[in-house]
Amino acid sequence: MGDAGQNCDHNGNGKGKEGVITHIVLFKYRPHIPWTDLQSHFDSFLQLPQKCLHPDTNKPYMLSMRAGKNQSWESFSKGMTHGFVLEFGSQEDLDYYLTEDPIHLAFSKAAKPFIEDSVVVDIRDSVLFGPSPPKPASKPKTYNGSCHCGAIGWTARLEKAEHVLCHCSTCQKLGGGPYSLNAIISSDDLNILKGSPKVYTYKGASGKSVHCFYCGNCTSHIYHQQEVLEGKVIVRTILLEGGEGWEVGGEIFGEGRLGWV
Numbered sequence: 001m002g003d004a005g006q007n008c009d010h011n012g013n014g015k016g017k018e019g020v021i022t023h024i025v026l027f028k029y030r031p032h033i034p035w036t037d038l039q040s041h042f043d044s045f046l047q048l049p050q051k052c053l054h055p056d057t058n059k060p061y062m063l064s065m066r067a068g069k070n071q072s073w074e075s076f077s078k079g080m081t082h083g084f085v086l087e088f089g090s091q092e093d094l095d096y097y098l099t100e101d102p103i104h105l106a107f108s109k110a111a112k113p114f115i116e117d118s119v120v121v122d123i124r125d126s127v128l129f130g131p132s133p134p135k136p137a138s139k140p141k142t143y144n145g146s147c148h149c150g151a152i153g154w155t156a157r158l159e160k161a162e163h164v165l166c167h168c169s170t171c172q173k174l175g176g177g178p179y180s181l182n183a184i185i186s187s188d189d190l191n192i193l194k195g196s197p198k199v200y201t202y203k204g205a206s207g208k209s210v211h212c213f214y215c216g217n218c219t220s221h222i223y224h225q226q227e228v229l230e231g232k233v234i235v236r237t238i239l240l241e242g243g244e245g246w247e248v249g250g251e252i253f254g255e256g257r258l259g260w261v
């Protein structure tokens, strides 16, 4: 991929060099990725300094990127095949890059199948002691949802992009699978934009009713409303855009977990 240094000089926040944080990434690429796929992956990687834009200024904020194949003849690479050294003007900029920047997140998702292993270290020049910054708190975000046939469309605002697995026997029976994927949100944070779900109601363990809202055409369950949980709804998170990439944030009704799950 050559020496594709991109030494842009966009210091978005005007901070001096002392604020600079260097994000060092080593990748071990899988051995059998077709050359053409790798080439287009590297092309989009090297475009990140121009394409990643700061949400406030709408200008590039990555200060620099250096990238290349491992050239070391020593035997300490731990199998890492390529190195990337990125500079950011502040921890906030790096946090934005890692957790929110849609361009970087889309790139990472596409790159995932190519990468077998990685090492990441962030350094500040001359800072040799002291704690690491905390993991940034995830911000609430609104996601689009759709049923299988597309007749119903909605948005759900979630505090965290994660799934809570429910192993209860009702979820198993309604979904025909070992567990369901959920988030409990305020009913104000759910907006049905298109179509109107049908309702199936049953008596929950509390003796109070549970209303299940589903698509009358394709039967996808969109959300449930338990009368015991006033002002809340339980949305099915796997029907939300991007849900297939989220982690598991918790589990409920673990006693119903099937032996092989």
Ligand SMILES: [Zn+2]
Pocket: 147, 148, 149, 150, 151, 152, 215, 216, 217, 218, 219, 220
């Ligand atoms: Zn449907």
Ligand SMILES: [Zn+2]
Pocket: 166, 167, 168, 169, 170, 171, 172, 180, 253
């Ligand atoms: Zn359940």
